[in-house]
Amino acid sequence: MKIIPACIGNKTAIFIKPDGTYLPCCWASTNPDVRNHLGEELYAQLNIHKYSIDEILQSHAYKLIVEKMTSNNSYSFCKKVCAEDKVDEHFVMDGPYANDGLNISVQI
Numbered sequence: 001m002k003i004i005p006a007c008i009g010n011k012t013a014i015f016i017k018p019d020g021t022y023l024p025c026c027w028a029s030t031n032p033d034v035r036n037h038l039g040e041e042l043y044a045q046l047n048i049h050k051y052s053i054d055e056i057l058q059s060h061a062y063k064l065i066v067e068k069m070t071s072n073n074s075y076s077f078c079k080k081v082c083a084e085d086k087v088d089e090h091f092v093m094d095g096p097y098a099n100d101g102l103n104i105s106v107q108i
């Protein structure tokens, strides 16, 4: 299953939980998969109370998230939301966040 991540590339989606945890989107924030995947120590690397956004985006934890979301063994919510055959349903938007044809490259 090919994943077309709406959260990386030219257009970004972010979500910051009330506890300060920075995640790639709201679906990632409401699902335990990321925390379960990373474990508590790495999950703590995503907290804006401890690290800048740049530090979080460069962290080992965030790189693992991107690696998994784009893999054949992606998170369950990515498969539901950003699978190639689902993208048009969820991410056809107008305005400043409109996708641009999904020219996305992933650098890990």
Ligand code: SF4
Residues within 6 Å of the ligand: 003, 004, 005, 006, 007, 008, 013, 024, 025, 026, 027, 028, 069, 075, 077, 078, 079, 081, 082
């Ligand atoms: S569902 Fe997954 S691939 Fe889609 S925006 Fe969220 S984290 Fe990114």
